[in-house]
Structure formats: structure tokens, C-alpha cells
Amino acid sequence: MATLQEYAVDIRPTWCSGCGDFGIWNALKRAFVAAEYDPQDIVMVSGIGCGSKMNDYMRVNGLHTLHGRPVPVAQGVRLANTARKVICVHGDGDGYGEGGNHFLHAARRNMGIVDLVENNHVYALTRGQYSPTSYKGFKTSTSPFGVLEKPVNPLGLALSQGATFVARGHSLDLEQLQHLIVEALDHRGYAFIDVMQVCVTYNREMLYDWYREHTYKVDENGDYDPSDWDAAMKKAMEFPGGDRVPTGIIYRTEDVPAYEEGEPTLEAGPLVDQPLRTRPWEDYQILLDEQM
Amino acid sequence: MATLQEYAVDIRPTWCSGCGDFGIWNALKRAFVAAEYDPQDIVMVSGIGCGSKMNDYMRVNGLHTLHGRPVPVAQGVRLANTARKVICVHGDGDGYGEGGNHFLHAARRNMGIVDLVENNHVYALTRGQYSPTSYKGFKTSTSPFGVLEKPVNPLGLALSQGATFVARGHSLDLEQLQHLIVEALDHRGYAFIDVMQVCVTYNREMLYDWYREHTYKVDENGDYDPSDWDAAMKKAMEFPGGDRVPTGIIYRTEDVPAYEEGEPTLEAGPLVDQPLRTRPWEDYQILLDEQM
Amino acid sequence: MPANEISFRIGGEAGQGVESSGAGFCQALTRAGLQVIGVPSYFERIRGGHNHYSIRAANREKPVWSVRETVDVLLALNAETVAEHLNCMSPNGVIIVDEDTDLEAMQSELDESDVQLLSVPIKEIAVKHGSDVMTNTAALAVAAAVSGFDVKYMMSVIEDNFRVKGDKIVNANQAVAQEAYDLATDQYGLLVSEALGDRESPPRLSLHCNTAFAMGTLVGGCKFVAGYPMTPWSSVLEYLSGHAAGWGMVVKHAEDEIAAVNMTIGAAYAGVRAMTGSSGGGFDLMTEGISLAAMTETPLVVLLAQRPGPATGLSTRTAQGDLMLAIYAAHGEFPRIVLAPHTPEEHFFAAARALNIAEKYQCLVIVLTDHYFANTVTCRDRSLFDLDAITVERGKWITAQELDDMDEYDRFAVTDDGVSPRVIPGSHPKAVFLTTSNEHREDGHISEDPYVVVDQISKRNRKLEGMRSEIRPPLREGPENADLTMVTWGSTYGPALEAMEILNENGGSANMVHFVDMWPFPTRAVQEALSDAKRIVVIEGNITGPLAHLIETHADIPIQERINKYDGRHFTYEYILAQLED
Amino acid sequence: MPANEISFRIGGEAGQGVESSGAGFCQALTRAGLQVIGVPSYFERIRGGHNHYSIRAANREKPVWSVRETVDVLLALNAETVAEHLNCMSPNGVIIVDEDTDLEAMQSELDESDVQLLSVPIKEIAVKHGSDVMTNTAALAVAAAVSGFDVKYMMSVIEDNFRVKGDKIVNANQAVAQEAYDLATDQYGLLVSEALGDRESPPRLSLHCNTAFAMGTLVGGCKFVAGYPMTPWSSVLEYLSGHAAGWGMVVKHAEDEIAAVNMTIGAAYAGVRAMTGSSGGGFDLMTEGISLAAMTETPLVVLLAQRPGPATGLSTRTAQGDLMLAIYAAHGEFPRIVLAPHTPEEHFFAAARALNIAEKYQCLVIVLTDHYFANTVTCRDRSLFDLDAITVERGKWITAQELDDMDEYDRFAVTDDGVSPRVIPGSHPKAVFLTTSNEHREDGHISEDPYVVVDQISKRNRKLEGMRSEIRPPLREGPENADLTMVTWGSTYGPALEAMEILNENGGSANMVHFVDMWPFPTRAVQEALSDAKRIVVIEGNITGPLAHLIETHADIPIQERINKYDGRHFTYEYILAQLED
Numbered sequence A, B: 001m002a003t004l005q006e007y008a009v010d011i012r013p014t015w016c017s018g019c020g021d022f023g024i025w026n027a028l029k030r031a032f033v034a035a036e037y038d039p040q041d042i043v044m045v046s047g048i049g050c051g052s053k054m055n056d057y058m059r060v061n062g063l064h065t066l067h068g069r070p071v072p073v074a075q076g077v078r079l080a081n082t083a084r085k086v087i088c089v090h091g092d093g094d095g096y097g098e099g100g101n102h103f104l105h106a107a108r109r110n111m112g113i114v115d116l117v118e119n120n121h122v123y124a125l126t127r128g129q130y131s132p133t134s135y136k137g138f139k140t141s142t143s144p145f146g147v148l149e150k151p152v153n154p155l156g157l158a159l160s161q162g163a164t165f166v167a168r169g170h171s172l173d174l175e176q177l178q179h180l181i182v183e184a185l186d187h188r189g190y191a192f193i194d195v196m197q198v199c200v201t202y203n204r205e206m207l208y209d210w211y212r213e214h215t216y217k218v219d220e221n222g223d224y225d226p227s228d229w230d231a232a233m234k235k236a237m238e239f240p241g242g243d244r245v246p247t248g249i250i251y252r253t254e255d256v257p258a259y260e261e262g263e264p265t266l267e268a269g270p271l272v273d274q275p276l277r278t279r280p281w282e283d284y285q286i287l288l289d290e291q292m
Numbered sequence C, D: 001m002p003a004n005e006i007s008f009r010i011g012g013e014a015g016q017g018v019e020s021s022g023a024g025f026c027q028a029l030t031r032a033g034l035q036v037i038g039v040p041s042y043f044e045r046i047r048g049g050h051n052h053y054s055i056r057a058a059n060r061e062k063p064v065w066s067v068r069e070t071v072d073v074l075l076a077l078n079a080e081t082v083a084e085h086l087n088c089m090s091p092n093g094v095i096i097v098d099e100d101t102d103l104e105a106m107q108s109e110l111d112e113s114d115v116q117l118l119s120v121p122i123k124e125i126a127v128k129h130g131s132d133v134m135t136n137t138a139a140l141a142v143a144a145a146v147s148g149f150d151v152k153y154m155m156s157v158i159e160d161n162f163r164v165k166g167d168k169i170v171n172a173n174q175a176v177a178q179e180a181y182d183l184a185t186d187q188y189g190l191l192v193s194e195a196l197g198d199r200e201s202p203p204r205l206s207l208h209c210n211t212a213f214a215m216g217t218l219v220g221g222c223k224f225v226a227g228y229p230m231t232p233w234s235s236v237l238e239y240l241s242g243h244a245a246g247w248g249m250v251v252k253h254a255e256d257e258i259a260a261v262n263m264t265i266g267a268a269y270a271g272v273r274a275m276t277g278s279s280g281g282g283f284d285l286m287t288e289g290i291s292l293a294a295m296t297e298t299p300l301v302v303l304l305a306q307r308p309g310p311a312t313g314l315s316t317r318t319a320q321g322d323l324m325l326a327i328y329a330a331h332g333e334f335p336r337i338v339l340a341p342h343t344p345e346e347h348f349f350a351a352a353r354a355l356n357i358a359e360k361y362q363c364l365v366i367v368l369t370d371h372y373f374a375n376t377v378t379c380r381d382r383s384l385f386d387l388d389a390i391t392v393e394r395g396k397w398i399t400a401q402e403l404d405d406m407d408e409y410d411r412f413a414v415t416d417d418g419v420s421p422r423v424i425p426g427s428h429p430k431a432v433f434l435t436t437s438n439e440h441r442e443d444g445h446i447s448e449d450p451y452v453v454v455d456q457i458s459k460r461n462r463k464l465e466g467m468r469s470e471i472r473p474p475l476r477e478g479p480e481n482a483d484l485t486m487v488t489w490g491s492t493y494g495p496a497l498e499a500m501e502i503l504n505e506n507g508g509s510a511n512m513v514h515f516v517d518m519w520p521f522p523t524r525a526v527q528e529a530l531s532d533a534k535r536i537v538v539i540e541g542n543i544t545g546p547l548a549h550l551i552e553t554h555a556d557i558p559i560q561e562r563i564n565k566y567d568g569r570h571f572t573y574e575y576i577l578a579q580l581e582d
């Protein structure tokens, strides 16, 4: 069984002290241990942004890609090697801005990857421009008079496209976040987690106090049914827009097969383990026969 | 007042006979006339696909762009000239596949453009591959064993991102479609119309009979309230997935200002009509002063 | 009409099956042992308009490499076809039309010409045995009859191609063909100067270059393809979609080209051979991904299927306008290979070769093709597609044994040749490492240290030396010393080759230097091949002349004469001959 | 230490305000009439790590064009700074630290060196009057004191820059500065060989090249900018976001670069001057859009701000690796202009010039800049930014009157120079037309007619002639005949210029050929400038040497010597001098 130590590397994160990414970092490592994965088993694909440096600070198979593109890269990894657990980690600018198209299609594609978005409501690594989740009126260097657009609703988007696992955590509740990640790792298809993340430098309006006041757990009364799509959509629409931020597993169904379950070639096992030429060498003459 | 004649050009559409794009073509022209627009007033921005050739067959200011990109182009046109009515016309592959990211952001941006998607559930111009709206199991040259993904739900997507006008028409009901376009033209912000379109060549499972059997109008009983968001989302989720296809204005609110209403520079009128240098020439010294 | 060859043309509306009829007829001609080439011309529309398909078939040993502009036998599926192509007819050429075709508008022109107009009840025959969609079959059978081409070859193609549709369709089509053939034989007999006949030939294929390329990826061990439809790349994606299951390949039609290239990179990183492709516009969108592959040293094969640009351009036409793009696309500095196959078998081998080179150097390989190649049917000896000639070279890998003995595995170890041994991520307890698009240390972790930066950039660029060794010199065709040297790349090969042969047969003196591997530019070989040339003419399907430019700038050989064609249409040997004379 | 100049360096963690202190100090030095340049060096992180800022200030008439690698006065905001830069100190150099800085680890090294270590209670002073964020102010004041630089210039900058934060902050900072200055003056006095002093100078600006470029777009009448943040382009987007309202510009931070370029094209089509930009990765994503602009003949200005690639590379470092990309990016064939300004004023004028050229030829203009330019503060005479030198040339437009008299307006009329008169779409009953990315007729409607295709392609490519006339020959600096000719472009200008001056002052014989307009390549002018050169050294911030390559291939001048630097760091004159000696 893996231990936290095995996930450690000899590199100090470059995040600001107090950054919510530290919490996510810890939750991820703990979840991997809790879910009994070895570092070998995991491919962590990230984008570009502060939080996308996550895999530089852990011992896992890491693939730090391009801004906005980790989701298709992760899907390629997954299709090539279904023996690996593929987890995507990236920021809100990356996931909902530059990478919005991949997000929407990942939600309906339902490939077995975990997609964790570190949603600090701002472009942090590029020093504080507004992001697709910044609230209307948020003032930044690219919105000196305040953002004119409604923020993206990531949960609503995922749900509307048929996502089968939709959750929200935040970087200040490690225990819940770890739980969400463990559940996501266990999900059959696309497991989406929007993680509201503190950015102490560029989003000083959403710090500890803000979270304490605004977040609540959907299952705090024990009466929330995450298999109820309508209820889930209601929860999704509470925030952004309203004042209360629901967290927890908002929606989940295990009834939908993952994309790769339907892919005929993968019936023979992980692609990377299959021989380069699957069929007996003589069979390849068929390809020529077909052209005669 | 403009007449249908004024919208005519001397070019025969290249569409297959029986193609639903003919219906949309007629509905558009009639709507422009009904809404009392001159050809001069309209900029029709299209993508690439069978239906995106729309503006080659009409006398309007046409901008036939790239596959997947008409929406940002249209937004640029709109910001540069708010005196024009900007209408985007493109296919489902264009709008929901290649252009998905622009769609999702247009919905929340709420710029005053009409966005009409000719949704024939297939890539027609490239000869029949599956599209993001093709139903699960649809067999095409790129899905010989049937599509593995759930189709995109365009209405749900728009609604989840705060779209202020969401409608569905189909290419066989010209009257309704014309009405929807007229209403969309009259809308303050982003007016989205998903138009289910017959493709007689590549989607032979959704022809006239299919439409007759499956479509219905949300307001057929006169008791549908398009300002009720929850009801709208319910309608949106009926199709794809279910067997009945709701049509009509699914959701509408005029309470949300258009993006351009909040843009300070446009308070002085359409950008293209403003002088290149807005301020007195001496004022430009201020720019230098700031750097001293 | 040249002896022992016939130039056919089939014309009609889009949707009338012009292309499939043409390709099927090519197949029949190929089965008869003839030399055949078939080229469609079609508009960006699904129905209507005017499409046509040109076939040149010759009863000779030498392959035919180009269609002819003049037509010997025209199958006019509508009146428009007659109007459009009447002026291309060769003396005493034959035009086959349905008896109901209304030719009144061009009657006087027809009367003035010497064409033999055959008004045949082809539709009636079709409907009699099946339905009017079989009219093309009837027309082809008539063409066969008057050309002295045995209908039995048509019969065998009908049987094979319509088998999936069931016996009824096969039988009906065959009945149509037989009746039309018999009627034409009776009524007209041979109407061309010499019967086409048939000949003993080794087994041959009749195929598109895109198909050949796609086959090559399967044989070459490619396991993963992601792409997005775009003419003329789509047919590769479609062929492979159809051949994935059962052939151990996963093919994904993605949401856009950006997803496609990034999925491909993900799969290649995970350890499988992977490929993507597009045409210019989609390729543009892939360039950031290409740059990611370069930084992460992920092997990547991209098929760039050219069509006329910029932007949407002419989506169903051909061009060679993206050579410089292939060489310089994507930001940052890194070495790459650009190949430009020129025959079906070269496309076949190019796929496998590209996969090998990409893995050997963990680099980008772009294969340049074009719309002409994608859609032209060529008959080629089956023996040219020697499967055993395709080997798999996967480059440097580190073994589990070696890992066991290592302290730490460095994915990006600085090596003399710039190539660092790979391993499947996660396949061994020590095979756990970071791969990043940022500049990085040997172990893969991010670094901004200037010494590390220099080491890694130098290492990556050092691969160029090895990559250069993969580059083949330009091919030389024809006699060693000649008065005229035609220089070509890609799809100008065939028309130029035929032009050269005709020149030399007629007492001229011409040879050819044909580029197959475009980049790194084979400067020395080009200088060798061209420095003694007396008259160089560079022939390209573009306006700016990128190859001429590369030769001038890189090999320092002045190019005085160029033949550039950029009307979206392919070259023919007649066109080249005419331009040479100018 | 050279006479009458001082090399300062401020070092500390990211988040300690190293850069803003540096830039502010540059401003103060500029106000004192000195010649100043300031260059930051920072990591891709928001807090922590080690950043520093180098300033060179000289009391002379000649501008300073390069920072120095040796440091005369080091302001070490933490101990790490001392450790990192100790070996760069010039003889008797001064190091300023807070008295609480723990230097134990390097005490012996310090003892061995001849540096003058000043341990000053700067934090205490800061806290006393305000808070510890004012420590930098105190440190700067100490540096001023020991350098013989009057604190009053700092006072004026504090007043202006902190005004928005209120009087309290202004006063506190000024009190901190005064106390620290007085203390250092009392305690240490002048510690450098010569007091920096001040001098009478014409009014000057102290600015970044990105700022200059952005200002140029405003003055040049640009009305619309869409973009997506990416270092080092972001600061243009940010400056313009801040200056849009009130200056008649609309600026849109879009969802991605693809949206950005397409919005820009939409706006330009609609008739306003429009611009976008990015760094390499974002630029890659824009290339399909660029191709759309080319086909639709929409004027488009793109700022391509280089940083080291491929992929993410080094986001906060500098490089000149995208020249060939700028020249060849985007599919299809079309002419373009590539400009490479080399000073703040050139950036300023390049913006306006690019907007003019783009409209005159309805073409693409790429302006190449880089991370060094984006972040370096240079002081320049205000008179160099002559607003009246910026004229607006909008190219060919058709008037309402002309339209009245016309049968039909052809947006893409074939003309001799390839440029067709424009009109605002919909601005006149006859100004209603199609613009399409497909090949098209003169009236804009789609066409596949081969003659139409050839006409339009020729027309578009014919613009090259006019565009070529816009290209300026390379600049020549230094004496006419020299033993050494340094060839540069972009940001190597300054360091090479200083190197040249030093060489010539020391009895050497060097001159410079500096490229300002990169493409179409000014072949003839290059040959003129270089064919008699005795020893050519091409100096570039990249590994493959694209400029050297262009000179060799296009101007046929062999390049034996190159100085290439690709560690992500900028050049200095010292580096160039050292390399030349090698």
C-alpha cells in the first residue's frame, strides 16, 4: 500500500503561502493513498496556470501540457492506457476559458477520467486578469470597470451535457475534498470536481471568511439525493448567482458506461499492452486484397 | 420598407433538393422583411458547412468565415458597429463541435446578436460524419459501430450559462421559424435558436415523418411561460434523450442588459462612426505625460 | 487518339454517382491488366452542379501517370456534360448519352463537330432490370463495348462492390451491364481506333493515396488516431474508422482539431504509436499542440493534406501551397522532418517510415499530401506494397532490467545524439516522472536555470543531425544528361514524368529531379543533382514557388524558369508540354 | 566601475516589489536627467523565489542601451540576494542590506571580498513611518545617498506614483526615504568613485516598449483590440484595457486566442482599425484566423511577443525564436509584412505604421517584439515621440458618390496593384456584399471557376510589390568601413550598440547593420550593406539563427560567425564583447 511519502518529491511548491493549491495538493495525495493507488498507477495531466503545476510537486506520472488542453491530452492517455487512472488538474481559466470546448465534450463523452478544476475565479499565473468564473463587476487589469459578463456555471454546464459525476469542493475543507476525490477516482466515467480555490494574491474578496460564510454541504441534513438530476441542477444554479455555495457530490450515476467500455478495440485490454500489429502477419494481405 | 425581392441574389443555392436549409433560407428572408430590416442593416456571419453558405444566396452584408468561428467574428462586428443587426448562421458541427467554446461564452456574454444553428445532426458538407448532436448509436463513416457519446444538449447548455433567449425551431415549420427569428431580432442580448434541419442526404432517419411525429410547440396549450427558467430547463432536457422535441421560445428575458450596453466607449455611438481619434489632438500628450 | 489507350470522361451532377462510377470503372480496367489512372473533379456541393471524372487507360506495360485533357469517350449523364466537354473531344471522339437527353441547345455545335454521338436507352435498360440509379452501369457498359473492353471485368467489379447490398442488386446491375453492352456491341461495334483489350499483368491494386497512407499506418503499427473531418484528410480518418476494430487501432473523431492533436500527443506519451492529420486550416489549429510534442519530445506524425487556401479556399480542389508552413509552423525552435510521397506505394511506406522516424528521434514528422493524391485512383503492382519491407523501429527504450539497476531514471537525459531513452510512464516503479511543456531538467521537472535551459535546448536541436541522415536525395528520372531538367515534388511527379517520356520519345532530351523528402532540405544532394543541369524548370501547384525558392536560397542554384499552376486543378502532361513550349 | 555611471541591482523574493521598485527608481533617475535602462529578471511564480532588477544609470549625453553584468550597488532585500550576486560585484561595490539580514552563511566570502557592506535599519525606518512594505523605499534612498543621487527625484516619483493611494501613503514613503537618505548620507557619504548627480536634459519618458506600442495604437487610431492574456503580450492588453474608456477604444479580453483573432477580424471587416496579439502559443492558435484575414483581405495587425519555446517554454524569459514562424505561419499563400522595432519609439511608431500598412494593402502586418522589450524600462527623449509624425493612411476607400454612379460595387475588384477599394459594409444601398473565406468572384460570391481563381490569387499576391516598397533597409550604425560588422535585429540592438561603441572607443573598428523590417526580406539592401563587410557576426537570441539563415539564403552572403544566446536571458554588451574575443 502506498504511503504519503511515496508521493513526495524534493521540490518546494512555488505557490504563495496561503494559496488554496496547497490544500488541493494535500487532498490529492491523501486521496491517492486512501484509494490505494501507487504513484505508478496515476497519470496526472495538467494545463498551465498556478495550480496546473501540481504534478511538478508530486511523484506521479505527470504531464504538464498547454493552457486549456489537458482534457484532450488526458483522454488520449486514457484511451492508450486504460490501466492507468488519469486525473486532470487545471485552473478555471484553463478549464472554462481556453479549454471550454473540451470540457463540454468531455462531459457528454463520459470517458473514465477525473477532472479537477482549481477554480480561484481569476487568472493567477498571468497576474490577475479576470476569468470566466469571475463575478460580474469584478475589477481586474483587463476589467478596470468590472466584468460585464455573467460567470460560467461549470456545474450546470456539466449537468446539462449529461455528466455522470458532478461535485464541488473547496480548498479549505480538506476532508471533504479528499472524500470527493476518492469518490471521483472510483467513478466509472467522467468525474468532474469544481474546486473553489483561495487565491490570496489576486482574489482577495474570496478568502477564508468568505468561504466560512458562503459554503455549505448539500448532504449536511442527510436528505440530499445525488441521483436526482433535477435537484442537482437546482443546486448547480445556486452558485454563481446566489449567495450560498453548495458543496459535495451534486450528482452521480453509475448507470452510464464509460466511453472506453464501448470501444471495440479496447476489449482486448489496454492499447499500450496490445501488440503493435494485432493480427497475424498474413492477415495484413487483406488490406491489399480490398484494393484489388 | 424592404421586400423579399430586395433580399434576392442571382445565385441558385447549391443545396440538395429537399434540404431543410431552403426552409431556413425562406424563413430568414421573410423574417427580415417582417421585422422591417433593409439588406443594408444586416450583417449575416456564417461558418463553414452546407447551411453556412446561406449568405451566398441572399443580398445582405455577408461574412462567410471559418468552420466554428462565426460567433466571435459576429461579436467583433457587433462591437464595431452596433447600428447593424448581426445574425450568425451555422451548422451543428460548426456551432457545437468546432465552435463549442464560443457558444458557451456567447451565452453568458449576452451580446446582442442572433445565433441560429442549423442542426441537422450530422456533418453534411464533409459528407456525412457524425456531429456533436448525432444520437448515440448513429452510424456514419467515422462511427461505423455507432456514436458512443451522448449528444450535446444545446438548449440546456445555453440555459445553464445564463442565456437570455433560447428557442428551437425546425426547418419544416416556416411560419414558426419566421416568428422565432423575428422575436430573436427583437431581443436585447444573445438570441439563440437551435433549428432542427432536415438533411435528406446524410440523415435519412430524421425526415418529414420523423418531424411530424416528434415535434410539438411548447405554447400549443397557451400555458407555457417562457420566463420560467426551471420550466425552460425541463423542456430543454426533453430532447435529445426523450422522444418529444419541444419547439418555440423556450426561455426569454429582457431584463438583462446586453454586453455592449455596459461598454463605456459605445456610449458615444457605434464605434465605426466615432472618429479614429476620439479626443482632441492635444489630449494625446497625456499618454506621454503618464510615462514621465 | 494515341494508339492503345483511351481517355474516358464521365460527367454529371453531384449525387449522380460520377465518382463511384469512375472509381469502379478504374477497378475494372485494372483487373483487365491495363494501366489506369482516374481523377475526379467535383464542386463543394453534395447534389447538383457539374462533376466529372477522367480516366486514362492504356494497354501497355508502362504505367500511366497522368490523365489526358482530350477525351476519347465521354459518358454524359446529362446534357450539361456534353456542353462542357464537347470542345475537349478528340477527333471522332465518342459521346454516350441517354436517348432522352435534350441536346437541342448544342445541336449545331454537335453537327459541326466530328464526334460520334451515341444516343442509347441506358436509363430504360437500367429501369428494366433495376432502377434508374443503375443508369451509370449501363453507360459504362456502352463505353466498354465501343472501346473494345470486355464487359466481364465490369461484371467482377459489380459483384465485389455491390455484394454488401445483396444478390438482388448485384444481379440487377449485371443484367443492366450485359444488356447495354450487347446492345452497343450490336449497334455500334468498335468506335475507337484500336480495341483497348486486356493484357497479362501481375496482380495490381487500384487505390487512392489516402487509402495507401492509411493502410501504411495499420501495417506500421499505429495504434491510435484522432482527427476531425476536413477535406482532403477525411478519407484517411474514415478508412481507419472502418478498419480500427479488428485491427487493434483506436480512432477518435474529436470535437475539433485542437482536441485531435492533443489526444494524439496523450496517446503517444502513454506509449503507443499515434498519428493525426488535417488540411491547412485544421493544421493551423494543431500547431500549438505540435509545439507541445516538440517540448515533451513526444513522437508525432501529422498528415497535412493540402488544398488551395488561404482560409476555406477551394475545399474540393488541389494545391501545393503549404510547404513552407510544414517547415516552419509552430512556435519555438525544434527540428522536424517533412516528407512528400508521390505515389500510392510511397504514401504507404511514408506512413510507416514517419512512425519510425518519429519514434527514433522522438520528433515531429509531417507528411505532405494533397487533394489530387487523396482522390486520384492509380493502379499499381501489388508487389510494390511489400509488407515485409515495412519494419518497425521504435528507437531508444529503457528496459525494466536497466531501470532496476539505475538510481533514478532521467526521461530527458542529455545524450550525444539528443535522444533520451523512453519508457512507458508508470510501467516500472522507477518509471514515474514528470513531462512538462515548460523548460525542464533531465528528470523532467520544471527549471529556469540558464545552464539547464541551454543543455535541453541544445539536446533537442542536436537531433537534427540524426534526422538529417534519414533524408533521401531527390529522385532522378530519365537520362543523365539532358537539355531540360524538370524539378518537381508531390503530385506534379506523374504529369511531369509523362511529359518527360513524351519529349524523349519525340527526340527531345529531358530528365527529372523529383523531391521526396523535403526537410531538412537535402542541400548537397540538390546541388549534385542540379548544378550541371542545362535548363531547369521547377513545376509546382502554387503561386509563390516554395520549392524553387528553397532551391535558390538553400542550394544557391538560380531558377530561371518555373511552371506554376494555381487554379485549383491538377497538372496534366499536356499542360506541362504546352508551358514548356511557350 | 566606469566613470559617471552606476550599475544598480535590486534583489529579493517575488512579491517583495522588486520590479516596481526598480521601475520607480528608473523613473527617478530619468527625472534627474540621467541616462537609464532597467531590466527585471523574474521567475514564473507569484511569490517567493529569487527575482532581481538591474539598472544602469549614467550621467552622460549618450543613451545607455544595455545593463551591465557587474553591479556597483546591490540592494539586497534578503540574504539570498547577497549570495546570488556577490560574485557579480565590481571592486569596492556596495551592498545594502537590512541590519537584521542573516549573512552568517556567507560571512567568510564577504570578508574575503572587497565589497562595502552596509547594514542599515531600513525595515525599522520603514515601520517607523509606515509599514515594512516601505522597506524598499528606504533601501533605494540609501542607494541614492551613497551614489550621490539627490533624493528629491525619488520624492517626486513617490508623490506621483502613490498619489492614487492617498496622501498618507505618499507622506509615509517620503518620510521613510528622507530618513534613510539622511542616515546614509551621515553615516556613509559617497561610496562610489564619482557622484551620479544630475544633469540638464530635454524632457524624457521612462517606459516599456509594450507601453510604447500600446500608446502607438491609440495615437494611430486603433479602435478595437481583442486578446487573451499571455506573457509577454498581456501588458499591452492591460494598458489598453485601462485606456479604452475615454480614448474611444473597445478592448475585449476574450475566451481564448481563437476568439480574439476572429473578433478582431470581425471588427476590422466592419470598418474600424483593429489589432490583436499574443505570444507564440497563442499566436499558433490564431493562425487559422490570420488565414481568414488574408482571404477576406481584412487589414489585420498582430503583435507577436516572443518568449522561449517551444510550448510553454520559459514564460518569464526572453528569446527571438519566432521569426520564421512570423514569416510563414498560416496556410495558403498570401503576402505579409513583418516588422521588428528595437526601441520604445520604434514600438510606438511601429503600431501606427502597422495599422497604416494593414489598411493600405488590406493585409496582415505582424509586429515582432519579445519579453525583454516588454519588461525593460528605457528612458528616451520625449521629443522622439512626436505625435505629429503619426499620420493615418487608410488606403483605398470608395465614396458614397462613387457608389451612386456605379452599377455594382465589387469588393474584390481585380486591380493593378491588387488592392480593391473598400467600403463600410451596409453604409450605402450598394455597399451590400458578401465576403467569404472561400475563393470568390470580384463581387465576393463563391466561385470555383479556374479563371476567377487565378485572377483572385494573382490579385492578392500582387500586393507584394506595393508592400515591398514599405520595407526599410537595415539601419547602419557606426563608421562606414569597419573591421567588424555586427548584424542584429530586435532586442540585440542595444547591447550590440554599446559593444560597438566600446570597441571603437578602445581603438577597435566596428559597425552595425540592424534589421528593422524583416519581411519581405530587403535582399538588395542587405547585399549593399553587407557585401563589403570584412567580418560579419550575426547576433541573435535563439539557437537556429533565423536571421543569419535569411541572410545566407536570401542575400547569398555567407555567415561565418554567429553569436547565439538561448538561455532565456537577454544580451549584455559585456557578453557580446566576451564572445567576440573568443
Ligand SMILES: Cc1ncc(C[n+]2csc(CCOP(=O)(O)OP(=O)(O)O)c2C)c(N)n1
Pocket: A048, A049, A050, A051, A052, A066, A067, A090, A091, A092, A093, A094, A095, A098, A118, A120, A122, A123, A124, A125, A126, A131, D228, D229, D230, D231, D257, D281, D282, D285, D312
Ligand atoms: C495558449 C495560451 N494562452 C495563454 C497562456 C497564458 N496563461 C498561462 S496561465 C493562464 C491563466 C491561468 O489561469 P487559470 O487557468 O485560472 O489558473 P490559475 O493560475 O488561476 O491557477 C494564462 C492565460 C498560455 N500559456 N497559453
Ligand SMILES: Cc1ncc(C[n+]2csc(CCOP(=O)(O)OP(=O)(O)O)c2C)c(N)n1
Pocket: B048, B049, B050, B051, B052, B066, B067, B090, B091, B092, B093, B094, B095, B118, B120, B122, B123, B124, B125, B126, B131, C228, C229, C230, C231, C257, C281, C282, C285, C312
Ligand atoms: C478548421 C476546419 N476543420 C474542418 C473543416 C471541414 N469542414 C467543413 S464543413 C464541416 C462540417 C459541417 O458540419 P455542420 O457544421 O454541421 O454543417 P452542415 O454541413 O451539416 O450544414 C467540416 C468539418 C473546416 N472547413 N475547417
Ligand code: SF4
Pocket: A014, A015, A016, A018, A019, A020, A021, A050, A051, A120, A124, A125, A198, A199, A200, A201, A202, D046, D047
Ligand atoms: S497567485 Fe493565487 S493561485 Fe497563484 S500561487 Fe499565489 S495564491 Fe495561489
Ligand code: SF4
Pocket: B014, B015, B016, B018, B019, B020, B021, B050, B051, B120, B124, B125, B198, B199, B200, B201, B202, C046, C047
Ligand atoms: S447534404 Fe444535407 S445539409 Fe447538405 S445540402 Fe444536402 S440535404 Fe442539405
Ligand SMILES: [Mg+2]
Pocket: A049, A091, A092, A093, A118, A119, A120, A121, A122, A123, A124, A131
Ligand atoms: Mg484561476
Ligand SMILES: [Mg+2]
Pocket: B049, B091, B092, B093, B118, B119, B120, B121, B122, B123, B124, B131
Ligand atoms: Mg450539420
